Amino acid sequence: MFSLSEENYLKAIFHLQKHSTAGVSTNALAEEMQTKASSVTDMVKKLSDKKLVVYKKYQGVYLSESGRKTALKIIRKHRLWEVFLVEKLNFSWDEVHDVAEELEHIKSEKLISELDKFLDYPKRDPHGDPIPDAQGDFQVANKTLLSDLSTGEKGTLVGVKDTSSEFLKYLDKNKIALGKTIEVMDQEKFDGSMLIQIEKNRLRVSTQVTANIYIKI
Amino acid sequence: MFSLSEENYLKAIFHLQKHSTAGVSTNALAEEMQTKASSVTDMVKKLSDKKLVVYKKYQGVYLSESGRKTALKIIRKHRLWEVFLVEKLNFSWDEVHDVAEELEHIKSEKLISELDKFLDYPKRDPHGDPIPDAQGDFQVANKTLLSDLSTGEKGTLVGVKDTSSEFLKYLDKNKIALGKTIEVMDQEKFDGSMLIQIEKNRLRVSTQVTANIYIKI
């Protein structure tokens, strides 16, 4: 149907457009895709010809309905494969991303519907991100960044914003994991760092950490 | 490491060189790869530059030791994925090939070693073909084509030569499956067709069938 490159662009546009209502800029896409702006312009034109995006020169790019659907299909596959790798193949959550980046492009409806069934229809991937169903629907959880909580508030860790291997390994080392209860014990005004209670442990974490952890109150 | 196309060529050369000790001809490779002879020449030169094959103009192509190793790695992945699809995702043996053709190119050592473990180190794929281990070693079963058996001889069905969906569906329809015992009851001299007893069933099969079934006596 679509090339590897086209699929990756659609996914990147999807992720970038979440942050604002404006069109996705050429430079932002180039950064996300690790390529040059000129290459982005070329590809965006092609996607526009295929009616996957809406694009006007210098105005940024928007996903069309069919582009959005295609992006969600790839995201669904990516996240299902991540679940498979963690649940069945003993991968840890910091190891799955690159492999899922490849697996998400395998073309087979049956493969993905059977995988979904095999995994017992998971609702979230190992990083807490929602898995769209076959129709592209998914529930957006009402979650808050840990950095937005005040002293005394508590909730459950339901997701991470930064999914880099480095950050995830830091969390592992400090026994910070999905599903655990976190309470803000104190916040330092100077640098915004927090003292948090996470189950039996109590530790101080920087804003780089608190701004990348999602809490459900 | 290697491109999709390079990997597919190596695999094709591996499969073609099994049949004879001579080099694999350009035309044979073109046929196998569903492409033109001129494209094959180009690619073979590239593989030769990378020391994956030994190639002299007009003399056919041979896999080098490193080319052979690479081919076996891909075949290992292909067959492990086929087992996964059949054993875990309810695919039938005639549905797995195309998907495995894509999955075999996913690059991750851990993925494949964990998949191997998850499947409990299978020795053969759903078509009876041996699965090389991580070192590329595998046992070649001593098997005979059903067409080479004589009346009265019997053995176990251990593999199929033709793995096309059409042939496999024919076998399913007639309850001919891996592991079953087959006995040759009679052979028609005119067209070579055989009357075979397979467990409870008795049926007549053509040479197109008998020449594509492997038996272990």
Add this chain to the structure above:
DNA sequence: ATTTAAATTTAGACAAAACTAAAAATAATT
């Protein structure tokens, strides 16, 4: 309102992997 800076697009080139058409080498026939 100009000027300067930043973002974006165009023009031209390149590598990978394919193709067609023509040339060259090898194999098969007379």
Add this chain to the structure above:
DNA sequence: AATTATTTTTAGTTTTGTCTAAATTTAAAT
């Protein structure tokens, strides 16, 4: 041995996705 047929290679294009360098447009700063 000479001719013909087949196989294989070369030469020249094409497509996809990328790049650099230059031109253009938009945004920011005097």
